[in-house]
Amino acid sequence: MKGQHTRGVLRRRDVIKGAGAVAAGVAVTGFPAIAQNTSLKIGILTPKGGIAATAGENGLRGCQWAVERLNKAGGIAGRKVELVVEEETNAQQTIERFNKLVLQDKVDMVQGVVSTGVALALGPVVEDSKKLTIMWDGTTQDGVTEKLPDARYCFKSTDNECEAVMASLLAIKHFKGKFKTIAGINPDYSYGRNNWAAFKAILKRYGIEYEVVAEQWPKVGNMEVTSFVAALKAAKPDLIFSSLLFADLPVFMQQAHAAELTKSSLMVFPAAGWQHTSLKKAFTPENMLFGHNTLYFGHPNPTPLQKEFVDWYVGTHKDYPHWEADRAYFAMESYKTAVEAAHKAKGGWPSQDDVIDTLKSGIKVQSLGGPGWFRKDNIAEQTFIQGLTTHKNAYDFCTLSTFDTMTSDVLQKPAGADFWKWIETAKFPV
Amino acid sequence: MAAFAEIVLGGLFHAAVLFLVAAGLQLVFGVQKIVNLACGAFYALGAYVGASAAKWAIGVGLPTPLVLVVVLLAGLACAVIGPPLERVLRTVYDRDESFQLLLTFAFLLMFQDLFRIGWGANPQTTGSLFLSFGTLDLGLFKTPAYNVFVIAVAITVAAGLGWFLQRTNFGRLLRATAENRAMAEAVGVNARAMFSVVFTLGVALGTVGGALVVPASAASLDMAAELVVEAFAVVVIGGLGSISGALAGAVIVGLVRAAAIVFYAEAELLAIYAIVIAVLILRPAGLFGKEAV
Structure with a gap:
């Protein structure tokens, strides 16, 4: 579903209506309703075919569950989330789709990427584009050597080893x-x-x-x-x-x-x-x-969050989730937590730099499989x-x-x- | 000794799988002169449908041998896609080979998407059907009975195809059409109908092969493209268009690969393609192929 962006000349009646909506929005969600007028567009890059297709499917389900849940609770800092999903294939095609998400779809940020082979090539493109990107399972390691140690915009998953x-x-x-x-x-x-x-x-x-x-x-x-x-x-x-x-x-x-x-x-x-x-x-x-x-569905003492997710997953998909669902959830939850923390600190909608600085500060989130955070060098801890x-x-x-x-x-x-x-x-x- | 025998058996199992894919490829090329890249997709279709059929048959409580019969019949039923696909191929019979390659490659990719739509991204297996056939005690060692069964079926298919092509009237007509289509048509052979039958037979070899092997393996989105590459190594070694060549090529590739895995795993592909290159240099038409005149 694409977001509805209404452009035109504001009339006095619209301004009055808008003011009313702002008041109502703040009352309900704690965030200004003006932000609720536009949804947050998040681009997703996930494999749908090939050897990583199962992982992509699991990840997308985890991501969609996270979005459904947070949208029901009012969105991220009051803005509903809308996903724009593109397929992760080989490095070259995935870079083209990343550029499409950024330039054509004008997404606010990007999540996804399972393959390190793709992530390694995509990392520098992310830095050039200056678009915040949180990877599910991809790293920017060549072998065991980190190739993007000073990344600012590209947030990577835990090391493969x-x-x-x-x-x-x-x-x-x-x-x-x-x-x-x-x-x-x-x-x-x-x-x-x-x-x-x-x-x-x-x-x-x-x-x-x-x-x-x-x-x-x-x-x-x-x-x-x-x-x-x-x-x-x-x-x-x-x-x-x-x-x-x-x-x-x-x-x-x-x-x-x-x-x-x-x-x-x-x-x-x-x-x-x-x-x-x-x-x-x-x-x-x-x-x-x-x-x-990072996710064992059968944890004997699951957190309420994991239990809710696993029950939903089993009920909806007649299957049991694995770690890719957690990686995707972690990416979304990290973004949400960072935006809302930065929003609170600033008292208004944060800039991308504010969100990145918050992520880099090591802000902790509860993911499906347990707590996680990002290091200063943008590598996840889970x-x-x-x-x-x-x-x-x-x-x-x-x-x-x-x-x-x-x-x-x-x-x-x-x-x-x-x-x-x-x-x-x-x-x-x- | 036991280890050696097990390694040889492992190589022969792989050879059986390759032969079942390559046989259809050879048959179609032999008669229709089309390099059918879609042969891997037919194999994968048989595997997917076979896996679903196995789940159904196990679900309704059929005994293990009957489950296998259902799986193989399901694979055979998939051959119904042969005639309509052959009808599409007619548009490129008289065109450049690159169009034929492109069209059959398009089939391969389209099938891959259809598998994803039909079965999702998860690989499809037949659960524990493979294990329900038990193990075979061969004295020196025990081996999965189903692996031996697959090898036996591949040998039977090879022998059956040889008999069909050499000893039946239809087989003779097929060979005549393959040798000289114009002459065959001049003496009353309906080459168009012949092509449809041959293509369907090629599809059936692939789909039944896929259904046969899926209990010992899994149906996955990648398997179609994966096997086509190795099947081409088989046909280059054996000779394009030759069923005997497919058998010989498959055995060579299977055994060489098994030996490489044991002695120097890094050279698994290198060993296979070194033989491919050697054949291309020393005998360009392949071991059983006919030299171009």
């Missing part, structure tokens, strides 16, 4: 002494390679002796994994570490189970949460270390959840029997730090 760092720490906590040989099967791009390298670096940091017996790099989107399973089985690893996260993960798990690989090896899967409902009990083992990133799987539940897929939560301030390198050096000296909670 957070879940690998957490899973490595928990693997040590739960499985120390139970493995000697390790194998990795990770997606063949920087995320998979960095996660595997981080796992090995953390084992080394803790002085755990290991021998790598296999390293597999399936191409992203590859659905035929029998040869990978056969190669892993031949290597006989005590522990398998995998950052598979797309639709290939349930296929791998099914084939691994049929080949009895899941019986013989410990499993550490930091990003499995993207496929949580597809990982059926029939083929997903118990006591597998399973990462849910709450991560991982644990061991169980079959003891009412679903046909695995949930967690035990779980740990960690905020990303202990899982990602500080601003300006080298990731690999940071691992050598960081104070970890395990």
Whole structure:
């Protein structure tokens, strides 16, 4: 729905009507009604096809729920929110759509972007355009190196390695002494390679002796994994570490189970949460270390916010949400909180710079999966959840029997730090 | 020894999947001289419809073997899209090859959107159907019975196609039309009807293949484009238009890939395309293709 912008000459009667509306608006919402005359246009860039389509769908649902909810409560500082959704595809096309949102649709800000490959290319464009943008899951890291350390307008998600760092720490906590040989099967791009390298670096940091017996790099989107399973089985690893996260993960798990690989090896899967409902009990083992990133739908003590969202999601979509919904909610809630805080401080509608300064100040928000905020270098801090799987539940897929939560301030390198050096000296909670 | 046998079996399973995609591609090119990029979309259609059929059949409580029959019949039923699509293709038979590529690629992209509209962005699976077939004890090792079944079906399809093309009257007519369309038409062969049947048969190979493999895999939006790339490696190695070539090419690609994954995973694609390049240099028409005169 496009917003209705009425332009024309003001008549005296209109001014009187407007004054009445202002008074009524202030009385109801606490914000001047003059701002309510125009909606806030927020551009959304989200994948609708390809390997990240599921994530995009989950994110968009989380975003739409957030908007529906905040619009019912009067909008952001009194202005209703209107979404303009564009598809995230490859970097070049997504940049064109970002420019379209900014120049043609004249959105007030932009949210979205799941792929770091896209975000890396889009980041400098965001800075050039000077349009506030909050990314759901995209970072501006080239490998593990931040390429936009002095960003002002571009707000990024947590570093991609957070879940690998957490899973490595928990693997040590739960499985120390139970493995000697390790194998990795990770997606063949920087995320998979960095996660595997981080796992090995953390084992080394803790002085755990290991021998790598296999390293597999399936191409992203590859659905035929029998040869990978056969190669892993031949290597006989005590522990398998995998950052598979797309639709290939349930296929791998099914084939691994049929080949009895899941019986013989410990499993550490930091990003499995993207496929949580597809990982059926029939083929997903118990006591597998399973990462849910920033949202675990089955939290035994959920906040009222998470409970409300999960109930809505299940009721509306007959499905269970994963972390992308939380990332999208976090982006919207961060913007809302920053605008309203800046509005209150200023006593009027804040400028974009006011909102950015508020976001950079580290203002905390309650997201679906836990608290989060932005650092001064525009990188998000969020709450991560991982644990061991169980079959003891009412679903046909695995949930967690035990779980740990960690905020990303202990899982990602500080601003300006080298990731690999940071691992050598960081104070970890395990 | 057990590990080696398992790796070979893994390679043969991949070869079976590739053969089922490439066979339709070969058949259509062999007779109609059209490089059908949409073959991956037909495979994906079979997988999506097969996954839905499996969910329905499991939902109504059919026993596992009957579920599989329903899945395969659903894949076969998808071949009804063959004649109308072939009707559209007629517009480019006499035009430059680039139009044919463009049109079949358009089909591929359109199907991808139709899958998204019909099934959403989530990959579709058949739940635990794959596991309900159990494992097969081959002495040295155990392996998923369904993987062996897929390999067996691919071999049967290859043998059946060979018999059909070599031993039946219709097969002879097909080969005659492929060799010389004008001559075949001069002796009374209805080439237009022949093209429609061949294209539909090519579609059926893809859709049944997709339905067959989906229990061991998943139907996803990317699978159509993903498989087309590897299927082309198969046909280049085997020879464009040759069913025997599709079989040989698929086995070579499957086994080379399996070996690369074990010995040096980084070289998985490099190993396949090194063979493609070697074939293009040493035998440009492919192992079973006919040299241009």
